[in-house]
């Protein structure tokens with residue numbers, strides 16, 4: 001890598017040249033020998049797809065509002081390439097880099113895609129059995145959900161976790177949106193002005209509702225944990241499916257996390273509740289039977305200002321260990337997920353009562369799915385439709401109230417007047 005140094009000096013933004021030049025600085029700069037820049041990483045992903053059109057395809061989805069633009073790259077793995085029949089396969093959706101400062105997660109995404117394209121290999125894995133597993137799957141990988149936030153991390157603030165305009169993309173979803181805990185810190189958890197106000201969250205919701213995954217994993221760093229729903233309550237769902245999911249997580253913990261990982265509901269295990277998260281929405285509204293949040297690395301000894309070190313491995317050995325352990329964990333899910341689903345889960349048995357808001361979300365999106373792309377425009381106006389529906393309900397109640405009170409009034413005035421003979 002030494003020969004790349006002059007080139008890196010040209011490419012690395014000035015903020016990092018300053019950070020690198022000050023040996024006693026209180027924070028660790030991004031290690032460019034280990035980590036790709038956002039542009040390099042997405043270029044590598046696209047080059048990989050280009051080399052393997054029989055298995056991989058890529059789409060870039062754009063959205064924006066109020067002068068803010070976002071784009072998300074989505075890679076699809078399926079043995080049949082573009083001819084793949086989504087509905088006949090077991091569907092897996094993985095998202096990485098939802099928080100800007102968690103660079104390691106996107107490196108894991110790249111590693112998984114390299115293994116899927118057979119440019120890299122997992123140790124101790126039988127190729128035939130892996131191929132049999134992969135035949136049944138379609139996997140969508142979002143390598144860097146929060147590209148604008150990541151840009152801020154690389155150029156301005158290594159502690160940024162929110163998107164390019166300061167909203168936490170893991171608090172912008174509609175399930176239990178906007179509730180604030182006592183220790184609420186807007187720098188960390190700003191939920192935005194409304195559910196799905198952010199283009200990144202809109203793109204991800206649309207992707208999930210049209211793809212209808214059986215497995216969703218939202219990949220983060222900051223600690224080591226395997227979380228299942230709920231994030232906004234300190235309980236996990238009841239019943240056998242949830243019990244089986246817990247045992248899958250225990251197995252992953254033993255085999256790939258050296259028994260270091262915390263297991264349970266996000267809300268119950270971390271010590272604080274999180275409201276408006278992607279995983280709770282995937283479970284409650286999209287009805288994804290296996291919805292998880294994985295936390296793949298954290299350095300609890302790092303100072304709270306030293307974000308690169310706190311959220312990402314800084315030495316080669318740890319970096320490689322994290323990539324190896326976690327890419328293997330995902331391939332275990334690819335293998336075990338379909339079995340678990342066949343045994344005990346179906347999309348219907350997660351049905352439960354939902355709020356009007358959540359019902360509308362699901363209802364309108366179901367309409368959109370049924371009529372295909374023509375109804376995509378509905379999605380853009382979803383916030384407005386919800387607001388009109390609420391106003392409609394409110395005005396109906398008011399009208400009813402006025403009508404009833406008028407009847408009551410006229411009755412009482414009739415009984416109050418004494419009969420006068422004409």
Ligand SMILES: [Zn+2]
Nearest residue numbers: 099102220221
């Ligand atoms: Zn995170």
